[in-house]
Amino acid sequence: xxxxxxxxxxxxxxxxxxxxxxxxxxxxxxxxxxxxxxxxxxxxxxxxxxxxxxxxxxxxxxxxxxxxxxxxxxxxxxxxxxxxxxxxxxxxxxxxxxxxxxxxxxxxxxxxxxxxxxxxxxxxxxxxxxxxxxxxxxxxxxxxxxxxxxxxxxxxxxxxxxxxxxxxxxxxxxxxxxxxxxxxxxxxxxxxxxxxxxxxxxxxxxxxxxxxxxxxxxxxxxxxxxxxxxxxxxxxxxxxxxxxxxxxxxxxxxxxxxxxxxxxxxxxxxxxxxxxxxxxxxxxxxxxxxxxxxxxxxxxxxxxxxxxxxxxxxxxxxxxxxxxxxxxxxxxxxxxxxxxxxxxxxxxxxxxxxxxxxxxxxxxxxxxxxxxxxxxxxxxx
Amino acid sequence: xxxxxxxxxxxxxxxxxxxxxxxxxxxxxxxxxxxxxxxxxxxxxxxxxxxxxxxxxxxxxxxxxxxxxxxxxxxxxxxxxxxxxxxxxxxxxxxxxxxxxxxxxxxxxxxxxxxxxxxxxxxxxxxxxxxxxxxxxxxxxxxxxxxxxxxxxxxxxxxxxxxxxxxxxxxxxxxxxxxxxxxxxxxxxxxxxxxxxxxxxxxxxxxxxxxxxxxxxxxxxxxxxxxxxxxxxxxxxxxxxxxxxxxxxxxxxxxxxxxxxxxxxxxxxxxxxxxxxxxxxxxxxxxxxxxxxxxxxxxxxxxxxxxxxxxxxxxxxxxxxxxxxxxxxxxxxxxxxxxxxxxxxxxxxxxxxxxxxxxxxxxxxxxxxxxxxxxxxxxxx
Numbered sequence: 001x002x003x004x005x006x007x008x009x010x011x012x013x014x015x016x017x018x019x020x021x022x023x024x025x026x027x028x029x030x031x032x033x034x035x036x037x038x039x040x041x042x043x044x045x046x047x048x049x050x051x052x053x054x055x056x057x058x059x060x061x062x063x064x065x066x067x068x069x070x071x072x073x074x075x076x077x078x079x080x081x082x083x084x085x086x087x088x089x090x091x092x093x094x095x096x097x098x099x100x101x102x103x104x105x106x107x108x109x110x111x112x113x114x115x116x117x118x119x120x121x122x123x124x125x126x127x128x129x130x131x132x133x134x135x136x137x138x139x140x141x142x143x144x145x146x147x148x149x150x151x152x153x154x155x156x157x158x159x160x161x162x163x164x165x166x167x168x169x170x171x172x173x174x175x176x177x178x179x180x181x182x183x184x185x186x187x188x189x190x191x192x193x194x195x196x197x198x199x200x201x202x203x204x205x206x207x208x209x210x211x212x213x214x215x216x217x218x219x220x221x222x223x224x225x226x227x228x229x230x231x232x233x234x235x236x237x238x239x240x241x242x243x244x245x246x247x248x249x250x251x252x253x254x255x256x257x258x259x260x261x262x263x264x265x266x267x268x269x270x271x272x273x274x275x276x277x278x279x280x281x282x283x284x285x286x287x288x289x290x291x292x293x294x295x296x297x298x299x300x301x302x303x304x305x306x307x308x309x310x311x312x313x314x315x316x317x318x319x320x321x322x323x324x325x326x327x328x329x330x331x332x333x334x335x336x337x338x339x340x341x342x343x344x345x346x347x348x349x350x351x352x353x354x355x356x357x358x359x360x361x362x363x364x365x366x367x368x369x370x371x372x373x374x375x376x377x378x379x380x381x
Numbered sequence: 382x383x384x385x386x387x388x389x390x391x392x393x394x395x396x397x398x399x400x401x402x403x404x405x406x407x408x409x410x411x412x413x414x415x416x417x418x419x420x421x422x423x424x425x426x427x428x429x430x431x432x433x434x435x436x437x438x439x440x441x442x443x444x445x446x447x448x449x450x451x452x453x454x455x456x457x458x459x460x461x462x463x464x465x466x467x468x469x470x471x472x473x474x475x476x477x478x479x480x481x482x483x484x485x486x487x488x489x490x491x492x493x494x495x496x497x498x499x500x501x502x503x504x505x506x507x508x509x510x511x512x513x514x515x516x517x518x519x520x521x522x523x524x525x526x527x528x529x530x531x532x533x534x535x536x537x538x539x540x541x542x543x544x545x546x547x548x549x550x551x552x553x554x555x556x557x558x559x560x561x562x563x564x565x566x567x568x569x570x571x572x573x574x575x576x577x578x579x580x581x582x583x584x585x586x587x588x589x590x591x592x593x594x595x596x597x598x599x600x601x602x603x604x605x606x607x608x609x610x611x612x613x614x615x616x617x618x619x620x621x622x623x624x625x626x627x628x629x630x631x632x633x634x635x636x637x638x639x640x641x642x643x644x645x646x647x648x649x650x651x652x653x654x655x656x657x658x659x660x661x662x663x664x665x666x667x668x669x670x671x672x673x674x675x676x677x678x679x680x681x682x683x684x685x686x687x688x689x690x691x692x693x694x695x696x697x698x699x700x701x702x703x704x705x706x707x708x709x710x711x712x713x714x715x716x717x718x719x720x721x722x723x724x725x726x727x728x729x730x731x732x733x734x735x736x737x738x739x740x741x742x743x744x745x746x747x748x749x750x751x752x753x754x755x756x757x758x759x760x761x762x
Contacts, residue, residue, distance in 0.1 A: 036697065041704040045685060066672070066697045074675060074693055082689045272704075291447070294455060304426060308463045312455055316417065316447045323422040323653075326704055 060092025280367025441473025
């Protein structure tokens with residue numbers, strides 16, 4: 001089935017529409033992470049008001065709790081969670097390797113213990129395909145092995161070959177036509193292994209292609225080397241998804257290379273820590289200079305939080321550990337990302353993406369604020 | 382200044398309008414607790430949509446952090462917090478005695494250490510009047526001593542006399558005309574001391590009268606004995622406020638006796654624990670029987686949470702410790718309380734409060750659910 005329509009190119013940047021069973025999604029798109037089918041500290045109605053059209057849920061977490069069979073019995077993740085926009089489920093490969101304990105990778109699948117209750121599970125490509133079909137998101141991902149950084153050439157090569165065999169088994173196991181299945185390009189930080197991974201997946205043919213295993217602690221230049229290595233191989237007529245990325249500057253660099261889809265825990269997690277995005281850089285609300293600051297987080301922002309609350313009061317809520325602080329800060333950061341993606345799409349539409357890119361970076365990095373101090377390792381939730 | 386207009390009596394129950402500098406408030410009213418000027422796990426816009434017109438903030442907490450002087454400089458609590466409905470500040474007497482450490486009560490005031498940073502503070506009636514004027518709520522409360530339960534007659538008598546002297550000093554210290562000041566009737570669980578306290582406050586004259594020191598662990602019958610002892614003494618033309626109460630059944634019993642105002646942490650705190658009010662009794666969402674329950678919390682409820690989410694999904698969010706769970710459950714419980722108070726007022730308007738009372742209790746206590754297992758000690762936040 002056709003997964004994306006590309007309306008316009010501006011350099012390598014693409015303006016498109018992702019076609020899902022739960023609405024059309026303008027691309028490039030950023031998917032906030034809603035591990036359990038809901039974005040942390042947000043309600044669906046708030047997300048919809050902000051303009052979020054697609055979220056990412058996690059098959060590993062949902063498989064462990066409440067269980068994919070329960071979700072199937074309850075009518076699938078859309079009915080169960082009440083979110084009727086588009087949903088993509090990450091297969092959970094990354095989580096098995098980052099959260100699971102006692103993990104043991106075999107040809108057939110991966111054995112691990114739950115981070116919740118220590119129970120043992122053996123997940124195969126067939127099983128994770130079934131799990132994701134039970135969950136019933138619009139897009140499912142192949143089970144992959146996300147090699148740690150750094151990994152040796154030999155380890156990574158074996159990992160790529162295993163990931164390819166698993167991808168083939170996922171495709172073979174797929175029984176539903178309405179759910180799209182994306183392959184995930186791995187290969188660590190070896191160009192030839194990235195190429196090999198991409199080529200093997202392309203031969204099998206998927207509805208879309210993700211680039212995985214990035215933003216795991218490596219230097220940025222290395223990350224972009226890997227994207228540059230494979231991006232032109234990925235078919236123009238299919239969606240391209242850069243997993244677990246990213247920061248606004250990373251999204252710009254990804255869009256510039258022709259990526260259509262992004263996800264990252266950054267805007268929601270940083271919000272809960274009081275680190276807030278503005279068009280003039282990121283601010284840390286804990287900073288004492290905001291104690292009596294009557295202005296909004298960002299004068300240039302029209303989100304509910306900025307229309308209603310001062311930095312001083314938001315800082316007070318944060319340092320007082322008030323729950324509402326999480327909500328108000330998350331509203332702001334998600335709004336910022338939605339607005340940011342809108343402006344990116346508008347720039348591509350006008351053929352002025354490069355200008356937008358430079359204007360944004362100049363203002364963002366040279367702005368009033370320079371609290372852009374957090375590491376930009378984005379993966380992991 | 383005139384604080385309340387009474388439109389109708391139905392037995393002792395009163396239908397009225399509390400007149401505040403931030404809007405008219407229909408009474409009987411329940412004030413959700415917003416210690417820091419915001420109700421925990423709620424946004425102002427959600428509260429407004431639900432129909433909340435008045436909240437309770439806490440002078441003790443705001444004095445310690447961010448400080449009343451800061452709030453004054455920021456334009457007062459309405460401007461600072463962004464809540465433009467009515468606000469009442471509890472003086473913090475109860476909190477000083479329940480949260481403060483090393484407290485020492487002297488004739489002049491009370492010495493205690495902050496529960497936040499251990500700093501020492503000496504608060505006098507004059508100081509707490511000034512603090513509340515700086516905070517700038519619509520209604521301030523006298524600083525009182527809330528005697529522990531149980532307390533001896535002698536202790537309680539001394540406490541009543543001190544509370545009366547402090548109330549006189551609060552009134553004397555009051556410098557703002559736009560802020561109302563309420564006296565607090567104490568007297569523990571001794572009828573003659575309750576009468577003495579009420580009479581002494583009445584002689585001084587306040588804008589309204591609260592009954593304090595109730596719902597602190599005593600048997601319900603004793604609590605109502607104390608209310609019955611003083612309620613007829615309290616002037617008909619002034620607001621009557623039962624502090625830290627209560628559960629729905631307590632509110633009915635209070636309204637039946639002529640109380641106009643209530644506050645309690647119960648609906649918001651229980652919500653965060655997954656204990657939810659329905660017209661058929663309270664349910665505990667953690668209960669395994671809701672694991673695959675596709676119905677709403679309460680079929681008879683039209684709140685956002687009930688319109689959108691199943692018990693099964695809300696249970697999943699709760700057991701997964703998702704932040705949104707706090708938010709969705711709080712929306713439901715606060716909506717229930719607002720709707721409950723609306724129906725109480727409607728019943729008084731129609732002269733059918735007694736019928737409403739009995740119908741409610743019959744359905745609530747005999748309903749589908751019987752998870753009404755939590756202790757109804759309501760005070761303390």
